[in-house]
Amino acid sequence: MRHTLDRARNAREEQQLSQSRPRLKSLSGRSPAILVFEDGSCFEGLSAGAGGSTLGEVVFNTSMSGYQEIATDPSYRGQIVTYTMPHMGNYGVNSVDDESVEFQAAGVVVRSLARLASNHRAEQSFEEWLVAHGVVGICEVDTRELTRKLRDGGVGLGIIVHDATREDAPAALKLLAAHPDYGSVDFVSEVATTRALHVSVDGDNAWEHPLRLTPLEQAMAPGEGTHVVVMDFGVKFSILRHLVARGIRVTLMPRDADLSAVEALDPDGVLWSNGPGDPDKMEPFIAQVRAISERFPTMGICLGHQLLAKAFGGQTFKLAFGHRGPNQPVQDQRDKTVAMTSQNHGYAVRREGFPDELEVTHVNLNDHTISGFAHRTLPIHAVQYHPEAGPGPNDATSFFDRFALAIDEHYAARA
Numbered sequence: 001m002r003h004t005l006d007r008a009r010n011a012r013e014e015q016q017l018s019q020s021r022p023r024l025k026s027l028s029g030r031s032p033a034i035l036v037f038e039d040g041s042c043f044e045g046l047s048a049g050a051g052g053s054t055l056g057e058v059v060f061n062t063s064m065s066g067y068q069e070i071a072t073d074p075s076y077r078g079q080i081v082t083y084t085m086p087h088m089g090n091y092g093v094n095s096v097d098d099e100s101v102e103f104q105a106a107g108v109v110v111r112s113l114a115r116l117a118s119n120h121r122a123e124q125s126f127e128e129w130l131v132a133h134g135v136v137g138i139c140e141v142d143t144r145e146l147t148r149k150l151r152d153g154g155v156g157l158g159i160i161v162h163d164a165t166r167e168d169a170p171a172a173l174k175l176l177a178a179h180p181d182y183g184s185v186d187f188v189s190e191v192a193t194t195r196a197l198h199v200s201v202d203g204d205n206a207w208e209h210p211l212r213l214t215p216l217e218q219a220m221a222p223g224e225g226t227h228v229v230v231m232d233f234g235v236k237f238s239i240l241r242h243l244v245a246r247g248i249r250v251t252l253m254p255r256d257a258d259l260s261a262v263e264a265l266d267p268d269g270v271l272w273s274n275g276p277g278d279p280d281k282m283e284p285f286i287a288q289v290r291a292i293s294e295r296f297p298t299m300g301i302c303l304g305h306q307l308l309a310k311a312f313g314g315q316t317f318k319l320a321f322g323h324r325g326p327n328q329p330v331q332d333q334r335d336k337t338v339a340m341t342s343q344n345h346g347y348a349v350r351r352e353g354f355p356d357e358l359e360v361t362h363v364n365l366n367d368h369t370i371s372g373f374a375h376r377t378l379p380i381h382a383v384q385y386h387p388e389a390g391p392g393p394n395d396a397t398s399f400f401d402r403f404a405l406a407i408d409e410h411y412a413a414r415a
């Protein structure tokens, strides 16, 4: 009796849930889709998101959550993201967690799409969101096999095609062959500001950056605090939020701003942002990176870390499959502490020829690549990981505190 009652209640609750929560399409309503690589390998699945086809460098991210932040992170521009977490979309998508104003990833590959978006913050299902942004995806893919392929053979260009089966792979290959290499495209030009923008809290500034601040952040952000210029190569909102939450006033500058343009703003410090693509494509800006960073207390994150290393004579190289996930262990070489960090990069700074002027401060414990450095005499600190997480653990957020402290110490010493 009791069992019957429970069943009736469960059925009623499930019906209410399905009426009130965004729902996803059933599997039977989906057409076949394929993901094809340059080497001819073909993964079959079912269509997801907007219809059509999409091309990009296929990478994988091992985060269990944070699919919204990942897909809107400008550093994923030009890349098709494979989510290794096999169940995607279960908490939906909201209008607060974006890391930029656009859907940035070129496409998504998932195993299973959740049938219900079940979270009080959900405003859309993951799939409704893909469709709204015209993003082509593929689901029901064996993402374990795909991830093994990428891990063992390295990342590469791929194409997702809807309404297609294995027989359509040769035609898809032709499209791939005509596509430029990932490393040859200047993706930063597609995502970064081309003019100065002020991260405003009062909303009536003509330079306003579209960052939406929570009421708490608005209350914390003073008008006349420490002023930091962010050299924008595709900055994530979380980085700006972390600065603002420390009472820092932020101005974004375009990547071609030179020393005099930055000096005219009279900042207390400069941050070189994350961003998409091969750091070698940023060669035209490297001389200014050095000139500006020698002048102000400086911090670099991910692409910013790579640019700073190059500015002092270092080189970068492409990793086989990169680091993309929330649990990359990084060791501070000075006190030997280990932090779990969020990472998203496909290139890294070379150990060979690492500049004498710089000191390696952090090492990735998975593959012992350089994960952070500091200048030996100037207040310049850079990390390959993402201290802002977004998504990821908060182990490394103290990097922002150290930056704020480095600024204070620098000016205290000069006073």
Ligand SMILES: NC(=O)CC[C@H](N)C(=O)O
Residues within 6 Å of the ligand: 075, 273, 274, 275, 276, 277, 278, 279, 301, 302, 303, 304, 344, 345, 346, 347, 348
């Ligand atoms: N998140 C980033 O800034 C990425 C930096 C660079 N595009 C890389 O993949 O290595």
